[in-house]
Amino acid sequence: MERLNVTAIEPKFKHPTIFKYFDALKAGESFIIENDHDPKPLYYELLAERGDIFTWEYLLQGPELYEVQIAKNPVSETSGTLPEKDIQKAEMLKAKGVQFACSSDKKEESVKAPIYDYDKWELDFLTDYIVNTHHRYLKDNAEMLNDLAIKVAEHHGDNHPELNRLSTIIYHFLQDLIDNTVREDEVLFPIIKQMVAKQRNAETEITYKVGTLEDPINILKKDHDVAAADLLYFRNLTNNYTPPADACSSYQYLFKKIQEFESDVQAHIHLEESFLFPKAIQLDKELAQLN
Template sequence: MKQKDYNSCTVGEIVADNFATAKVFSRYHIDFCCHGNTPFTEACRNRGIDPEVVVRELDALQENMENNVPDFAGWPIDLLIDYVLKIHHRGIRAKGPQIEVLLNKVTEVHSKNHPELLQIQALFRDSLSDLNNHLLKEENVLFPYVYEMFQAKEKGRKTAKFHCDTILYPIEVMESEHSLEGERFEKISLLTNKFTAPEDACASFRLVLQQLRQFDEALHEHIHLENNIIFPGALKLEKEVTV
């Protein structure tokens, strides 16, 4: 199998082409979502990692391709948005408050010996509040217009421009908010030693760290799909169908 020239790609492009590569980047703590536009070589060196080491892992992954990895890059944009809404938006609203309840209980019991829990609690609370506003903007403003553009293209017709002339502006806002969430969860990861339970952690403490890790992983996929596939696709669509 012909290997990809990763050095000519951004990390976001690599993951968009094959989402299985996200596991490799996550292992090296290379941000493929909020900083997906960073060139591969630069992203590796920013983490103090030899790019050739990562290339070997990516090549090995390509040679042993898993068939069950979704081909997100091959999905039509309306299906991608459906997936984000039904998997990620619903997931945040369903799981976020459950995690917060457990985190509050763990913080109440363990913050005396683990004061970092107070900061984690505040970061997660602010994240849920800001994410709720973020999701509403996507659901009520941006995504309905992208659906409209997609339908226009499917029917071979044109559609009116976005109310503020272009979707570039709301997309820039969404990307900025994504970066803020990425920074928050990077702080949570640092405060929890990469979501690792301390030796004196009870079952609830261990469970909430596991749930925070899963929430973080889902958020990475969510942001990746929007920043690296949906948003570029929507801007391309805008050029094709608006008048």
């Protein structure tokens, strides 16, 4: 069975190459892709572009290596092999113009991100987008940023003592962000999905007290305020991320990564405070009036 090492392919050619391999398969044939991260976005792109004509089987699921066997179904089995909810999600993603590139691929390509009309998105879809975009970014990059800050402080802290302070605050900054995403993933977002389901079907049971959503959201907004204050502190401490003359490549890369985190956190906060939170509170109030 043929294997394709996706990590050796230039990012913009990764998905087209995989599609070329898939289209060349005869019914019943398969190939294996090897990647350094979960290629789940590819799964949805295949489903959106080719339909339910393949099987997708994880042979190895990380953390450092992922292997997936992709097979083209025989003609007699051209549908019904993949979950209907995945088919619907793939169609929704395609309809909304969401790009299917993996997060690590996006970081390698200097492509301007598309602008979406988030105000038109359903709340449950918006929560999924936040999880798969901003929460995933944090999970993929937090440990690396923390380790990098420690490394740079160890090597340059004597000449630039502000790096020791920066390293300490970055650790707490990342822990606060992780705690925030856990509260969203495990508490708020499931509640929002329950509300949306209730709105669509009045018979749906919900497990939280209707009319009480504003208080936990205010707690999450305080988390955002803390993160914004930390980012402002980073800018002041680093002279707006201006590396000194003796900065090594790791030193410069640290500043670049903190700026990248700043952009992601700002986008994350904007989505939640401008769209998700106010709409969720309004829906919560509407449901409370029905009780």
